Amino acid sequence: MSPTKVSTGNKGSKTVRLKQDVIIPASTWRYAAIAIIFGSIFIALMSRAVYLQVIDTDYLQSQGDARYLRVQKEMPTRGMIIDRNDQPLAISTPVDSIWIHPSTILEQKNEYSYKKLSDLLGLSRDQILAKAQLKKTSQFAYLKRHIPPQAARAILALDVPGVNSVREYKRYYPAGPVMGHVLGFTNIDNVGQEGLELAFDERLKGQPGRTQVLQDKNGHVVEYVEQLSRVRHGENIKLSIDARIQYLAYRYLQAALKSHRATSASLVALDVKTGEILAMVSAPDFNPNDRSDLKSSHFRNRSMTDSYEPGSTMKPFTVAMALDEGVVHADTKIDTNPGHYYIGRNRINDTKNHGDITVSQVIEKSSNIGSAKIAMMMEPKELYSTYKKLGFGATNKLKLQGEQRGILAKRAKWKPIEHATLSYGYGLSVNTLQLARSYQALANGGVLLPVSLHPTLSSIKGKRVFSESTVKQVGLMLESAVGDEGTAPKARVQQYRVAGKTGTAHKVVNGRYQDDSYTSLFAGFAPVSDPEIVIVVSVNDPKGVDYYGGLVAAPVFSSVMEGALRFRNVPPDAVKAKPDLPAQLMIMRSEAASSQSVLAESTDKGEG
Numbered sequence: 001m002s003p004t005k006v007s008t009g010n011k012g013s014k015t016v017r018l019k020q021d022v023i024i025p026a027s028t029w030r031y032a033a034i035a036i037i038f039g040s041i042f043i044a045l046m047s048r049a050v051y052l053q054v055i056d057t058d059y060l061q062s063q064g065d066a067r068y069l070r071v072q073k074e075m076p077t078r079g080m081i082i083d084r085n086d087q088p089l090a091i092s093t094p095v096d097s098i099w100i101h102p103s104t105i106l107e108q109k110n111e112y113s114y115k116k117l118s119d120l121l122g123l124s125r126d127q128i129l130a131k132a133q134l135k136k137t138s139q140f141a142y143l144k145r146h147i148p149p150q151a152a153r154a155i156l157a158l159d160v161p162g163v164n165s166v167r168e169y170k171r172y173y174p175a176g177p178v179m180g181h182v183l184g185f186t187n188i189d190n191v192g193q194e195g196l197e198l199a200f201d202e203r204l205k206g207q208p209g210r211t212q213v214l215q216d217k218n219g220h221v222v223e224y225v226e227q228l229s230r231v232r233h234g235e236n237i238k239l240s241i242d243a244r245i246q247y248l249a250y251r252y253l254q255a256a257l258k259s260h261r262a263t264s265a266s267l268v269a270l271d272v273k274t275g276e277i278l279a280m281v282s283a284p285d286f287n288p289n290d291r292s293d294l295k296s297s298h299f300r301n302r303s304m305t306d307s308y309e310p311g312s313t314m315k316p317f318t319v320a321m322a323l324d325e326g327v328v329h330a331d332t333k334i335d336t337n338p339g340h341y342y343i344g345r346n347r348i349n350d351t352k353n354h355g356d357i358t359v360s361q362v363i364e365k366s367s368n369i370g371s372a373k374i375a376m377m378m379e380p381k382e383l384y385s386t387y388k389k390l391g392f393g394a395t396n397k398l399k400l401q402g403e404q405r406g407i408l409a410k411r412a413k414w415k416p417i418e419h420a421t422l423s424y425g426y427g428l429s430v431n432t433l434q435l436a437r438s439y440q441a442l443a444n445g446g447v448l449l450p451v452s453l454h455p456t457l458s459s460i461k462g463k464r465v466f467s468e469s470t471v472k473q474v475g476l477m478l479e480s481a482v483g484d485e486g487t488a489p490k491a492r493v494q495q496y497r498v499a500g501k502t503g504t505a506h507k508v509v510n511g512r513y514q515d516d517s518y519t520s521l522f523a524g525f526a527p528v529s530d531p532e533i534v535i536v537v538s539v540n541d542p543k544g545v546d547y548y549g550g551l552v553a554a555p556v557f558s559s560v561m562e563g564a565l566r567f568r569n570v571p572p573d574a575v576k577a578k579p580d581l582p583a584q585l586m587i588m589r590s591e592a593a594s595s596q597s598v599l600a601e602s603t604d605k606g607e608g
Contacts (some may be wrong), residue, residue, distance in 0.1 A: 001043060005446045008214030021267065021329040025359065025567070028083045028134050030293065034076030035292035036606065041555070042246075042352070042389050058278070061292075061306075068156050068226070069213075069214055069384070070139075070211065070212070070213055070214075070220070071210055071211070071212055071213075071228065072210070072211045072212075072213045073208045073209065073210060073211075074208060074209035074210075074211065074231045075166075075167065075168055075169065075190075075208050075231075076205065076206030076208055076231050076232060076233045076234055077169055077209060077233045077234060077536060078092040078169060078171065078186070078190050078204050078205055078206065078234045079203065079204040079205075079206065079234030079235045079236045079237060080092075080202075080236045080237070081183060081196060081197075081236070081237045081239065081240060081480040082236060082237070082238050082239065083238075083239055083241050083243040083246075084238070084239065084240050084276075084278075084455055085242065085243070085244075086238075086240065086241050087243045089172055089173065089174065089175055089179050089183060089239070089241075089243065090171060090172070090173050090179075090183050090196075090197070091171075091172050092169040092171055092172070092190070092234075093169065094149060094154040094167060094168075094169055095145075095146045095147060095148065095149065095167075095168055095169065095170045096146075096147055096148075096149050096151075096152030096165045096166065096167055096168070097142060097144065097145040097146060097152075097165065097166050097168050098121065098142070098143040098144045098145075098147065098152060098155055098163065098164070098165055099139050099140055099141060099142050099143055099162055099163075099164055099165070099166060100128075100131070100132060100134070100140075100143050100162050100164070101139060101140070101162040101164075101458060102131075102132040102134075102135045102136045102137075102138060102139075102141050102162075103132075103136060103162075103281075104127075104161050105128065105129070105132040105162045105163070106129065106132050106136060107159060108162065112334050114128065114160075116158050116160075117155065117158060117160055117163065118181075119327030120151065120154055120158075121143065121144050121155065123143070123144065128143065129198050129597065131143055131157075135289075143163070144166070145188060145537075146168065146170050146188065149407065152165045154484040155162050162424060168190070169190055170190075171185065171186045171197070171222075171288075172289060173185075173189060173287075173288045173289050175243060175246070175247070176287050176288070176289055176579040177250070177285035177286060177287045177288075178243075178246055178247050178250045178281075179241075179243070179288075180195075180196065180285055180286050180287060180288045180299065181281070181282040181285070181286075181299060181300070181301040181302070181303075182195055182196060182241065182280050182301065182400075183195050183196050183197060183288060184196055184197040184198055184288065185197055185288035185291065185294075185299075188447075190205065191205065192205075194299055194401070195299075195301065195400065195401075196237065196239075196399075196400065196453075198399065198401065199399035199400055200237050200399070203234065203235045203237065203341070204234045204235065204237060205234050205357060206231070206232045206233045206234035206235070207229075207231070207232040208231060209226050209227070209229055209230050209231030209232075210228040210229045211224060211225075211226070211228060212224075212225040212226045212227075212228060213225055216540045217311060219269070220225065233595070234378060236563045237454075238454060238455060239277075239453055239454060239455075240271070240274075240276035240277050240278065240452055240453055240454055240455050240456075240569075240603075241278060241279060241280065241453070242278045242279065242567065243276060244563070244566075244567050245269055245278050245279040245563065245564045245567060246278075246279045246280075246281065248279075248559065248560050248564065249267045249269060249279040249281040249560050249564040250281045250285070252555075252556045252559045252560055253265050253266075253267050253283050253537070253556060254283055254285065255280050255285045255556075256537075256539055256552065256553075256555070256556050257284065257539070260520075260542035260543060260544060260546065260547075260552050260588075261541060261542065261543040261544065262539045262540055262541055262542045262543070262552075263540045263541040263590055264282070264283060264284065264302055264306065264540045264541075265282070265283045265302075265361065265537070265538060265539045265540060266281065266282050266303035266306065266537075266538050267279065267280075267281045267303065267431040267432065267535065267536065267538070267556065267560065268303050268432045268433050268435075268436040268535050269435065269533055269534065269535045269560065269564060270436050270440050270451065270533070270534045271532070271533065272440055272443045272444050272531045272532055272533060272534055273444065273532070274449065274453075274460060275437070275440060275449035275450055275451045275452055275456070275460060275462075276452050276454075276455060276456060277433075277451055277452065278533065278564065279454050279560070279564075280301070280303050280433070281303070282301055282303055284298055284608070285297045286298040289508065292535070295413070296406070300402065301400060301402065301484075302399070302431050302432070303431065303432040303538075304402060304403040304404065304431055304432075304433050305402040305403065305404055305405070305431070306404070306431060306432075306540070307404045307406045307429040307430060307431045308429055308430070308431075308505065308507070308519045308538065308540070309425055309426050309427075309428065309429055309430075309505045309506075309508070309519070310425040310428070310430050310435055310503055310505065310521065311367045311424065311426070311503035311519070311521060311549075312368075312371075312424055312425055312501060312502060312503045312504065312505075312521075312547075312549075313425060313435060313439075313501050313502070313503035313521050313523045313536075314387075314422075314423070314424060314425035314428075314503075315362065315366065315371045315423070315424055315425070316363060316442060316474050316477070316478060316501055317386060317387070317390065317438065317442075318371050318374055318375050318383065318423040318424070319359055319362065319363060319371070319374060319444070319474060319477065320386075320466045320470050320471060320474045321378065321382065321383065321386045321466075322359070322374045322375075322377065322378065323466075323470045323473060323474070324466055324467055324470045325378060325382070327374075327378060328359050328374055328377065329357070330358065330359055330360045330473050330477070331358050331360065332358065332359050333356050333357070333358060334357055334358070334359060334362055334367070334370040334373055334374065335355075335356050335373075336350060336353065336354045336355060336356070336357060336367050336369040336370050336373075337353060337355055337356070337375035338353050339352055339353030339354070339369075339444075340369070341369040341372065341373070343372070343416050343417045343420055344416065344417060345486070348369055348372055348420060348421075349366050349368065350365075350367050350368055350369050351366075354367050354369075359374065359477075360476075360477045360480060362374065363474075363477040363478060363480070363481055363501065364477065364481050364483070364485060364486045365485075365486070365487070366481070366487045366501070366502060368424045371423045371424040371607070372421070372423055372424065372602075374423065375419060375420060375422070375423030375424075376416070376419060376420060380411075380414035380418070380419040380422070381414075382407070383419070383422055383496060384410060384414075384422075386465065387408055387422075387428065388408065389448070389463065389465045390404055390437075390438040390441060390448060390465060391434055391437050391448065392408045392428060392430055392434060392438070393405055393406055393407065393408030393428075396433060396434070396437065396450070396451050397450075398451070398453060399453075400453075403430075403431070403433070404431050406428065406429045406430045406431060406434060407428055407429040408428050409427070409428070425503060425505060426505070430540045430590050432536050433451065435487070435521075435523055435536045435538075436451075436523070436534050436535070436536040437449075437451050438527060439523045439524070439534045439536065440525075440534045441465050441466065441471070442466070442471050442474055442478070442499075442525070443471075443475070443499075443525035443531035443534055444462070444531070445468045445471060446464055446465055446466035446467055446470060447462035447463065447464050447465070447469050448462055448463045448464075448465050449462040450462075456577075457594075472525070475499050475528055475531075476499075476528075477500065478500055478501055478524065479497060479499045480501035481499075481500060481501055482498050482499070482500055482554075483503070487501075487502045487548075487549075487550045488500060488501075488502045488522060488524075488549070488550040489550075490523055490550060490554040490558060491524060491550070491554035491555075491557050491558050491561075492557045492558060493526060493558055493561050493562045493565065494562065494574075495572035495575060496526050496527045496562075496565055496570075496572055496573060496574050497526065497527050497528035497529060497573050497574045498524060498525075498526045498527070498528065498558075498561065499524055499525055499526070499528050499531075500522055500523060500524020500525070500554070500557065501522070501523055501524065502522055502548065502549035502550040502553070502554060503519070503520070503522070503523070503549045504518055504520055504521070504547065504548045504549045505517075505518060505519045505521070506518060507519060507540075507541065517541050518541065518542065518547045519538060519539070519540055519541070519545055520538070520539040520542055520548065520549045520551075520552035520553045521536070521537065521538050521539075521549045521553050522537050522549050522550070522553035522554045522556070522557045523535075523536040524557060524561075526561055526565060527565070527571075527572070527573040527574070528573065529573040530573070532551070532565065532567070532568065532570050533561065533564050533565065533570075535557050535558075535560055535561055535564070536551065537553040537554075537556045537557050539552045539553050539556075
């Protein structure tokens, strides 16, 4: 209805609204109903939320405590370390670790459960509660780690709320202290701390798997939700070391350390033809299976970390260089009278007056005077250069920690006495591995190879230091040094021809050489006819009347070399009568001269 207008005369008209029924559309009622419904729901939800969160909080708390979404790790097995013959040297054994849900343990009222748990774990109730209290805001805390699986099963059988186990792995070393210095050890989390365990930790440890799970409040898995990543177990590492030779070296080196009351000792054995390390032993030892009393001084790999002046073991290199340069021959006479020799104010001594001796006898009798006079026939830089080529003053680039470079000083101008003493091993320092590698060049036809802790799968390219004819002559001289007239008859091995050189070097303390403190050395190889193995033995500060290398280190060399040759099935080469060494040297000198003449002639003709 529209409003009606009523006339009011001259005063104009006025609109009057009349009372009548108002009709509301149906859609308006629907909107109102929906609003009322949603409003009621909102009020109900708010009321419920207030009730649960303010008035009755126990329900939500219990439901939240009942379920946890967690990422569970599957620990990888650490890779094995094995020797060249696949004998295990380091393995991982399965163990279990007991862990707790701290808040559940703190709420525990069952005294009987605590008593049984304490008995099995060897922990008091107070110790258990202290561990839980320390981690009370966490969902996880270790109670005891690395226990036998059967012990863990007995603990879980108690069904104590909040107590669980997790599978882990513990490192075990079957050879114990025999391989301790090389292998090193891991910590309780199976992470490498020393030796090869540290050097190859990334390859050995692998990667844990990750799985998303639902756990209840006691840490039990309710449901496996999703695998996030698969476990990748560690890689096995194969070494060039022969565990049999390593054991022999350990046994005889420990015996020498004890019998001579020495401070320390080391031994390295190398494969002549490949440069592979067959044994590397240090003393005193330590057992990587027993970590209760670890001392850094005990787990140091002394064959690499300890350097010393090599003494007379350097004389063969001086002679080899002189033979290569043609300044002397094997039978060249050297005057060592009267047993001492002055360079300026400095005096060089021999153990006795050897008189006029040949170059070969300089090695056999270990004459300091003879070595010094031979060296001074050449320039100091030539001797330095030869030592540098042999690897002195540089590391061997193995991944083991702590290898010392040693000292090989480079001087713009060498003093005459420095030139002389360098020729017989004073004025430089080396470690046992460096010295063994240098002797490998003498045994390998004059070619120096890199050393390796892993089996070599292909031919190794070496660096020529001396000519083949020169090292053959030096090899015969070194064979005479272990003869009846030499300094090391105790280095001989039955049925094998052995070549080697002793060294007895005064130790330096506070910048001064000590009259009663020595490093006793022997370096050599066998069999002479076709060398297979190089061994160097170093004994630090032996006590008593026997301190010479020929009496302290040579017997260790002999025992280890004999076993190593037989282990490797090396045919004996001394079954027949020994060759006439002076005669062979004369023949070799003639052959070398002939070869040089032919080479010179071909060079003149442009055939080089």
